[in-house]
Amino acid sequence: MTRPPTVRCAIYTRKSSDEGLEQSFNSLDAQREACAAYIASQAHEGWRLTGPSYDDGGFSGGSMERPGLQRLLADLGQGRIDVVIVYKVDRLTRSLADFARIVEILDARGASFVSVTQHFNTTSSMGRLTLNVLLSFAQFEREVTGERIRDKVAASRRKGMWMGGTPPLGYDVRDRKLVVNDEEAERVRLIFERYGDLRSVKQLVADLRTRGITSKRWTTQAGGTRGGGPYGRGNLYKLLRNRVYLGEAVHKGTPYPGEHAAIVPQELWERVQAILETNRVERENRPRVAGRPLLTGLIVDDRGNMMSPSHCLKKGRRYRYYTSQAVLQHRPETAGTLTRVSAPAIEQLVEDRLCALMAGAGRRDWERLTVQEKARRLAVLVRRIEVGAERVRITLPHGDGVDPGNALRLMQRGESLIEDVDERILEIPARLKTWGGRRVIVGPDGQDLTARPRVDEALVKALARAHRWCRRLASGQVASVSDLATEAGCTKAYIRQILRLAFLAPDLVDAILRGEQPRRLTLATMLETDIPLAWNEQRRLLGFPSR
Structure with missing residues (x-):
């Protein structure tokens, strides 16, 4: 009897919270035991458990940023695994977009996955449809859970409770409550009083550095230290705007009486706010220069340092940048991997991705906006832009506006949309490069990510001609290719070349109509290429991302 070939199996387990993981037999152990029993039941098919365990305890299924999953995907990419075994599909992921990425990786390596309690086959269209429906409910459950958490946070804030985060200078956190730190409270009152005397934040920065006053230094639950740097x-x-010092808790701009004590007198608070408001009006009334930075207040380096607009003049030409505050404040040891980025390049990348991602945010509509309108729109659409040496992360608030189809197209280009409880993170693999004397942002394949789509009119006209000719032949309006060539006044060979374009995959046609085809792809190269009928082969041969 012929022995079946060995099928290498790996078990993946996950639990959203770390509660109970310290027990001798926990949820991860139960999942692993059930999966191992299923593999044993398929031993006659050659199934064998190989490799290490892939466990993620205390990690949400709404993101792929999980150490166990990343090790699993890396081993899949190296061809070490044939089948991934999970207890339930939602243990693998609760995000439809992430599920599509994982299936794409499995397909590329000829691997598949099995759910012990839900029998599906990802190699068939019906199996994928069923999985998508199931994952839609899993994603719905996660989003409902997120709404429930947000409602709980809002109710707690209305009661004045402290809901976590970075503790403000002047307070310590004890038993989940803010308790006044007398030494730090004196520092806070001094900062308010000095601003009232100097009436300038810029002068206040220099004054505090002279006095050696730094930000709050605190210890995280993991034992790490944060803060302690100059202001x-x-x-x-x-x-200076933080109403916590008045003994209030603020939720989405609305203050409520807090459980903690105030440390700044009402009179001093009101005097400082009046000065801040007067200075704000004066700044807004100053004439604005052309090319005002759009991302001020939104962009940071990959260590959380704010990046501020700066410029330099070379041969009479002005070059704009965003520079890390760690460098501007002479703290290079705390700077991120990228300390300066070209302002036009990063602004164009952010604008292009928002127009590509958001429903109704077309390029033409965006270009009609003034600089001030764009800045106001970005302040609503974007929470944070993190720039590193190898990637750009754009954090968006949760809510309506993201087009799922657009998100899928970005994912197919190697970018990812990470879903969290109250936000979305668009992650773009990217790095800075100099091309032709200008700074651009390029992807892993070396393509310029800031290049505007270029619609090839000749290629678009050829596509339209191919579909029109194909319809005429199929409907019998034209009897043969010879008759069509006579009618069009061209050769039969040219007719046949053009007709092949009518059989391109729909997503390739859409990309060409949007001008997002590879730069080398022109009508001439298309006519010289023997285009196969298989869509995956078309994508590979013509330089499009595989699906």
Whole structure:
């Protein structure tokens, strides 16, 4: 009897919270035991458990940023696994977009996955449809859970409770409550009083550095230390506007009486706010220069340092940048991997991705906006832009507006949309490069990510001609290719070349109509290429991302 070939199996387990993981037999153990029993039941088919365990305890299924899953995907990419076994599909992921990426990786390696309690086959269209429906409910459950958490946070804030986060200078956190730190409270009152005397945040920064006053230094639950650095202008503006010092808790701009004690007198608070408002009006009434930075207040390096607009002049030409505050404040040891980025390049990348991702946010509509309108729109659409040496992360608030089809197209280009409880993170593999004397942002394949789509009119006209001719032949309006060539006044060979374009995959046609085809792809190269009928082969041969 012929022995079946060995099928290498790997077990993946996940639990959203770390509660109970310290027990000798926990949820991960139960999942692994059930999966191992299923593999044993398929031993006659050659199934064998190989490789290490892939466990993620305390990680949400709404993101792919999980150490166990990343190790599993890396081993899949190296061809070490044939089948991935999970207890339930939602243990693998609760995001439809992430599920599509995982299936794409499995398909590329000829691998598949099996759910022990839900029998599906990802190699068939019906199996994928059923999985998509199931994952839609899993994603719905996660979003409902997120709404429930947000409602709980809102109700707690209305009661004045502290809901976590970075503790403000002047307070310590004990038993989930803010308790006044007398030494730090004196520092806070001094900062308010000095601003009232100096009436300038810029002068206040220099004054605090002279006095050696730094931000709050605190210890995280993981044992790491944060803060303790000199104050910058942005941090001071935030401190001077923080109503927690009045004994209030603020939720989405609305203050409520807090459970903690106030440390700044009402009279001093009102005097400082009046000065801040007067200075704000004066700044807004100043004439604005052309090319005002769009991303001020949104862009940071990959260590959380705010990046501020700066410029330099070379041969009479002005070059704009965003520079890390760690460098501007002479703290290079705390700077991120990228300390300066070209302002036009990063602004164009952010604008292009928002127009590509958001429903109704077309390029033409965006271009009609003034600089001030764009800045206001970005302040609503974007929470944070993190720039590193190898990637750009754009954080968006949750809500309506993201077009699922657009998100899928970005994912197919190697970008990812990570779903969290109250936000979305668009992650773009990217790095800075100099081309032709200008700074651009390129992807892993070396393509310029800031290049505007270029619609090839000749290629679009050829596509339209191919579909029109194909319809005429199929309907019998034209009897043969010879008659069509006579009618069009061209050769039969040219007719046959053009007709092949009518059988391109729909997503390739859409990309060509949007001008997003590879740069080398022209009508001439298309006519010289023997285009196969299989869509996956078309994508590979013509330089499009595989699906």
